[in-house]
Amino acid sequence: LAKTTQPISMDSYEGQEVNITCSHNNIATNDYITWYQQFPSQGPRFIIQGYKTKVTNEVASLFIPADRKSSTLSLPRVSLSDTAVYYCLVGYTDKLIFGTGTRLQVFP
């Protein structure tokens, strides 16, 4: 399974766009890139998934360059409620391997 590297923490202010980049240099051909969000004492929650190029849904966008060795989760206009840990996962199996994630703190 591909190893992922992402910043340990990030700070932002309400209303700003936040971009969290994940590095996955040994991603395999079949691997998909998935991002989850986790609030304290809650289960992870799916945010977005992609294979290549750009994916957008109602909460986020996911940018994947052509070589797929990295990906960037973009959260537009964050609010205080976006304070959470964000996980980048790469794989194509039925088990999810979570890293330590990026702890995003949004300030007023």
Added chain:
Amino acid sequence: EPEVTQTPSHQVTQMGQEVILRCVPISNHLYFYWYRQILGQKVEFLVSFYNNEISEKSEIFDDQFSVERPDGSNFTLKIRSTKLEDSAMYFCASSPGLAGTDTQYFGPGTRLTVL
């Protein structure tokens, strides 16, 4: 929106006792999972279950652990003889298909405290 439910929300037990954690996955999902998260640490995969059998398990999932789908709706995790280090949040998840291409939906978790 359908959701995964788990009971109990908090379980306290004595070391050496057996515990059963219960989960009701989303009804039309085919894949079921258990994960755990020790306080302050990352989420760890325990086991995946498909077609009434374990499809994959981690090294954490030793002989003390077992899973079962006793009927068409429940999915359980049993820990036969709990240890102090089993104290953690246990999350159940389900997905319509393979996690690599299909979303896993997580339940709210059961906090297990072993004394």
